[in-house]
Amino acid sequence: MNAPATKNFRTDKFDFWSFFFSGLTGLATLFIIGILAVILGNIVWNGWTGISWHFVSTIPTKDFFDVKTTGVLPMIVGTAFRVIVMTIFVIPVGVITAIYLTEYASNTSIITRIIRAAVNNLAGVPSIVFGLFGLGFFINFVGKNMDAVLHNTSAVWGQPALIWASLTLAVMTLPVVIVATEESLKAIPPGLREASLALGATKLETILKIVLPQALPGIMTGGILAVSRAAGEVAPILFTGVAYYMASLPSHLSDQFMDLGYHVFVLSTQSPNIEQTRPILYATVLVLLMLTFALNIVAILIRARVRKKLRAMH
């Protein structure tokens, strides 16, 4: 074979389609980043002047449409509370469900298929429907019955409350946690389970000592996604716990609470003077974004610690 010695592998041909599609994907990416930049830029630009220590640490006692007397402390506390209480409920229930589905249930059984279909459908239900479900089930059924059993003369549990809003959000975010946990459980090599069982471990010992520690970062990813989704949701809490105005911070699970997302809605629809309220509105949205961001950062930091521990393996 006498190939020409000067032959190199360059080509002068311009590959139009290759150029076109790589350009297209690049443009699409830029477009997404652009939208995000416009939204965040607009909020930060217009909102940061409204944020002060006074703004985030004040419980408004008079007119919260007025720049001088307004504050968002109860909304920050309410939003943070409902997200934390939700996390406490959704993680165990979601993780246990996922463990049942991946480790115990037979994939071919009808019950498993029904549960999986239910989980998938749950993820597709509009959030306002969850709100109505929370009102009907948690407040009117569970809460009212609790009052009856506890012989409360006036409604304590049978009314909108922090706990019911959190539980409604927990039901809404359940699929996120279940799916994330299932994925992380499936990603664990079957060889590890076999090794543990072959040493005479029971299934439960294998799950608790080998499988779950490995799946922890994945489970926490599910938690992070659930927190992100829940923090900004308003519809599920509309009938189940959020208040237009409260003079004090919530101190009990049966208290109602104020909420940043709902407050944004109130500010933009109920204000007597839209121009005057606009800086407050921007600042409140910015606070909501920062709170969501902060909750995520905390969860991500914890996950990073767990990962590091797993990598150090001891």
Next chain:
Amino acid sequence: MTDTLMPKLSVNANDPGAVAGSPFIEIENLSLYYGASKALKNISLNLDEKVVTAFIGPSGCGKSTLLRCLNRMNDLIDGVRIEGSMKIGGYNINAKDVDVIELRKRVGMVFQKSNPFPKSIYENVAYGLRLHGVKAKSDLDARIEQSLQGAALWDEVKDRLHTSALGLSGGQQQRLCIARAIAIRPEIILMDEPASALDPIATARIEDLILELKKEFTIVIVTHNMQQAARISDRTAFFYIGELVEFGPTVKIFTNPAQKRTEDYVSGRFG
């Protein structure tokens, strides 16, 4: 551990079901079905104590499946049905009242792909010990050192017991898995192609180790490597599509097999 449902496996132990001098592992007319397909066909086979038995045969012949019957690992697979009897030390391990946990404690297993837990070397060996009630630090330390020495790994890892097992080489990881298996003092060790993913030097070390281990343990090894079977086993069983074709002393199987199919396989004419 809870009180065992199963007597000591060893034939000479206080065991009414066993007769001294009878084979240690007795497989009689064993068939295994995956759903409707019959993966093992009427296998009868007797294995002796403290002997290395090799299962050979082409892929899909059922040798691994049979191996996994010995510690009931097939229980984990949906739709598996077993007929016939399989006795260890005279006790039928397929009986309903068998404590599978206890069985697996007595019948250890080493897998094809080394599968150390993502924990430290120390914790890998300690895992099985803790499961079976060894709690005191001094006991753990002693048993772990003993097991790692038994697996010819101690000298290489004694200074880094608390580092990750995943930092070990493939061969070291497999020896760690052997250490983990012998730590709980089984009577039988099942090995499912333990060296198939290792380089020749690591393989040689595992083979030396198997010859060493047979002084104390009954070993059943599945292998695709004919030379390996010839080097380390005392008895060899040749399987073909779910049937036991021939079983006998390794020397005979490799030099003077009775069956044509065995001869074709061991001489490399098919498989």
